[in-house]
Amino acid sequence: GAVVSQHPSWVICKSGTSVKIECRSLDFQATTMFWYRQFPKQSLMLMATSNEGSKATYEQGVEKDKFLINHASLTLSTLTVTSAHPEDSSFYICSARDVQGTEAFFGQGTRLTVV
Amino acid sequence: QKEVEQNSGPLSVPEGAIASLNCTYSDRGSQSFFWYRQYSGKSPELIMFIYSNGDKEDGRFTAQLNKASQYVSLLIRDSQPSDSATYLCAAQRTGGGNKLTFGTGTQLKVEL
Numbered sequence: 001g002a003v004v005s006q007h008p009s010w011v012i013c014k015s016g017t018s019v020k021i022e023c024r025s026l027d028f029q030a031t032t033m034f035w036y037r038q039f040p041k042q043s044l045m046l047m048a049t050s051n052e053g054s055k056a057t058y059e060q061g062v063e064k065d066k067f068l069i070n071h072a073s074l075t076l077s078t079l080t081v082t083s084a085h086p087e088d089s090s091f092y093i094c095s096a097r098d099v100q101g102t103e104a105f106f107g108q109g110t111r112l113t114v115v
Numbered sequence: 116q117k118e119v120e121q122n123s124g125p126l127s128v129p130e131g132a133i134a135s136l137n138c139t140y141s142d143r144g145s146q147s148f149f150w151y152r153q154y155s156g157k158s159p160e161l162i163m164f165i166y167s168n169g170d171k172e173d174g175r176f177t178a179q180l181n182k183a184s185q186y187v188s189l190l191i192r193d194s195q196p197s198d199s200a201t202y203l204c205a206a207q208r209t210g211g212g213n214k215l216t217f218g219t220g221t222q223l224k225v226e227l
Contacts (some may be wrong), residue, residue, distance in 0.1 A: 039188060043203065043219040044159070056117075093158045097213070103149075104215065109158040 001028045002028045004096045006107025013084055013114055015113075021079045023094030028033035029074035034104060038091040050077055084114040118142055121218035129226055134191040136221050137159055138204030141185065148180060148187045149215065152200045162189070191201035194225040195222050 003026040013019050021089040023033060032051050048064075048072035050056040058064045062087040077096075081088055091111050095104040120139050128134045140148070147166040151159035165171045165187070171224040177190040186208075191198055201222045205215040 032213070043217040046214055046216075080147055091156075103161060103164065104213075106158040106160070111156070 001097075002026075002098070002105045004030075004094065004105045004107040006094050006110055008110060009108055011110040011113070013112070015085055015114055016083055018080055018082045019084055019112060021044075021081075021092055021094070021112075023077045023079070023096065025075045025096045025105075028096075028098045030077070031074065031099045032097045032104075033070065033071055033077040034070060034095045034097075035077075035079050036093045036095070038093060038109075039093065044093060047079075062077050084112070086114045089114045117218070118216045119218035120140065121136075121202075121204050123135055124222040125224050126221055127224045127226055128194050130194060130196060131163070131201075132194050132225075134194045134198065134223055134225070136189040136191070136202050136204075137221065138187040138189075138218055139185055140187065140204075140206045140216075142208060144208045145216075146209045147206065147207040147216065148178070149205040150176075150178060150187075150189045151203040151217075152198075152199045152204055153220065162202075164199045184225065186209055194223075196225050196227060199223055199225045 005024045007022045035047045038044045047062045048056040048058045056069035071077040093109040094107040097104040117176045143189040149164040150162040163173050165180045171178045175192045179188045202219040203220045
């Protein structure tokens with residue numbers, strides 16, 4: 001299957017700072033990327049959908065000014081958690097789909113801890 | 116009512132047995148269904164997807180879909196300890212970005 005690389009795998013940051021997470025499709029062009037958040041023992045909750053070159057579509061209840069998503073190229077999307085707080089600590093996962101695929105490929109996930 | 120429902124488990128089966136994982140969905144507009152395996156602390160891995168009524172087999176895995184009953188299942192034959200993980204069911208509605216809606220997952224434990 002196709003490879004999606006997510007970086008970093010884990011990050012610890014201080015409350016009030018911002019953290020950027022990168023999601024790259026390595027061997028295909030990702031026209032659509034999805035960002036999920038997963039709290040312990042819970043399922044993946046979709047945060048937003050981004051299409052290359054356009055603004056992300058955020059799910060209800062997700063603050064677009066807090067979770068900035070950029071999908072500037074067909075191989076890279078970034079999620080920036082701004083002014084992070086301890087309650088933002090979670091497992092963030094991206095997935096990417098090409099224009100032809102039914103399947104979405106997941107990145108390795110990023111464990112964010114805000115202290 | 117959750118859009119995609121799964122029993123959280125844990126479901127315990129002995130090694131070599133058949134594990135049966137079930138999922139129901141509420142949105143009749145859902146067209147495709149996916150089964151993912153997720154190990155603790157890792158991101159999900161796709162096992163298989165199904166979009167037609169009936170069975171779809173891939174190695175030790177068989178997915179079953181019954182759209183009339185809004186029911187999807189995954190059978191794992193000859194279960195191995197390495198199959199111990201959380202299994203996530205996801206539904207996809209065509210259009211609207213083809214986003215996936217996930218269930219909460221069923222924890223499977225395959226015991227020696």
